[in-house]
Amino acid sequence: MAHPSQLGFQDAASPVMEELLHFHDHALMIVFMISTLVLYIIIAMVTTDLTNKYILDSQEIEVIWTVLPGLILILIALPSLRILYLMDEINDPHLTIKAMGHQWYWSYEYTDYEELGFDSYMIPTQDLSPGQFRLLETDHRMVVPSESPVRVLVSAEDVLHSWAVPALGVKMDAVPGRLNQTAFVASRSGVYYGQCSEICGANHSFMPIVVEAVPLEHFENWSSLMLEDA
Amino acid sequence: MLATRALRLVGKRAISTSVCVRGGHGVAKVEQYTLPAYFDRRENPLPDICYVQSLSPEQQSLKEKEKGSWAALSNEEKIALYRISFHQSFAEMKQGSAEWKSVVAGMFFLIGFTGLVVLWQRKFVYGPVPHTFEKEYKEKELQRMLDMRINPVEGFSAKWDYENKQWKK
Numbered sequence: 001m002a003h004p005s006q007l008g009f010q011d012a013a014s015p016v017m018e019e020l021l022h023f024h025d026h027a028l029m030i031v032f033m034i035s036t037l038v039l040y041i042i043i044a045m046v047t048t049d050l051t052n053k054y055i056l057d058s059q060e061i062e063v064i065w066t067v068l069p070g071l072i073l074i075l076i077a078l079p080s081l082r083i084l085y086l087m088d089e090i091n092d093p094h095l096t097i098k099a100m101g102h103q104w105y106w107s108y109e110y111t112d113y114e115e116l117g118f119d120s121y122m123i124p125t126q127d128l129s130p131g132q133f134r135l136l137e138t139d140h141r142m143v144v145p146s147e148s149p150v151r152v153l154v155s156a157e158d159v160l161h162s163w164a165v166p167a168l169g170v171k172m173d174a175v176p177g178r179l180n181q182t183a184f185v186a187s188r189s190g191v192y193y194g195q196c197s198e199i200c201g202a203n204h205s206f207m208p209i210v211v212e213a214v215p216l217e218h219f220e221n222w223s224s225l226m227l228e229d230a
Numbered sequence: 231m232l233a234t235r236a237l238r239l240v241g242k243r244a245i246s247t248s249v250c251v252r253g254g255h256g257v258a259k260v261e262q263y264t265l266p267a268y269f270d271r272r273e274n275p276l277p278d279i280c281y282v283q284s285l286s287p288e289q290q291s292l293k294e295k296e297k298g299s300w301a302a303l304s305n306e307e308k309i310a311l312y313r314i315s316f317h318q319s320f321a322e323m324k325q326g327s328a329e330w331k332s333v334v335a336g337m338f339f340l341i342g343f344t345g346l347v348v349l350w351q352r353k354f355v356y357g358p359v360p361h362t363f364e365k366e367y368k369e370k371e372l373q374r375m376l377d378m379r380i381n382p383v384e385g386f387s388a389k390w391d392y393e394n395k396q397w398k399k
Contacts, residue, residue: 003386011383051273125360131370134362191378
């Protein structure tokens with residue numbers, strides 16, 4: 001989750017998110033340089049005492065300010081496409097989970113081996129235990145084994161929703177009647193929060209997502225317990 | 231050759247036209263904006279016409295004197311001739327106004343007024359904030375975030391010294 005008044009990204013919990021962080025740094029640096037240049041030019045134009053300001057044409061500068069932005073765009077596009085294709089690689093997941101969006105909660109189905117399914121409702125503010133995070137905690141978390149590729153099939157039972165966990169670099173729209181696939185690898189154990197990212201009605205802001213990445217044997221213990229309880 | 235003569239013709243008509251005869255349809259009305267105008271612009275220092283179009287008798291005699299040697303003109307006469315041709319000098323054109331002071335004052339006033347509106351809203355419109363904003367609750371939240379190792383790489387928990395139980399210097 002983000003700490004109060006955080007401006008930047010959360011620390012990456014998956015390799016894809018690391019790539020996205022570095023790409024963002026790269027693109028932002030280019031953007032800062034261009035903005036600084038433009039701001040400087042604006043200020044120079046406004047504060048000059050020179051009066052010959054209306055040059056009508058010049059081939060050299062036209063070539064420069066056509067070719068240079070093209071090069072800058074290529075410089076941005078190449079890493080961007082690299083990450084795009086990286087995200088789509090064949091990854092052979094160890095586990096497949098179905099995340100179904102409802103109004104206004106998520107339900108998760110682990111049906112690879114047994115039939116495990118449960119709903120994940122937000123804990124209302126007045127029911128929070130001391131120290132729990134308001135509007136982020138849920139009664140049941142989606143537990144996954146850490147360092148294992150996980151495939152998530154996202155869909156919805158009623159209206160559009162979107163399953164997003166920023167720390168894992170994952171966001172996938174939940175469309176009724178459609179299965180969208182996304183995948184991630186949780187590089188480290190931890191708890192990762194996200195919120196529904198497609199407007200879906202009155203409680204759209206109150207259906208969060210919590211992913212808990214734990215070592216494999218803890219995951220196995222958890223799934224056995226959940227099956228017993230069901 | 232032909233081009234310059236044609237252009238000169240067009241130029242003369244463009245500047246001194248007071249009657250515009252169009253293709254057999256009679257005389258078109260001459261619009262104000264088509265006539266040469268005077269303007270003070272830094273980047274266009276020599277406007278098309280003089281500032282003073284109708285000269286008073288003193289100005290007319292001054293113009294006659296100008297046809298002679300310029301060394302015979304006194305400073306005041308030179309300045310008077312300048313003021314016939316131009317409205318503002320470059321220094322007058324470039325000088326700023328004190329308008330920025332009223333702009334900044336207005337800006338501060340409106341920001342302050344907005345602040346008052348916000349305070350009023352907080353007191354009379356909005357209900358109480360959730361109990362999660364209380365100091366003790368925030369401390370427990372903070373401790374839980376550190377225990378859960380939220381953002382341990384470069385972010386939140388990375389700045390906490392777990393051995394000495396304090397923020398890293």
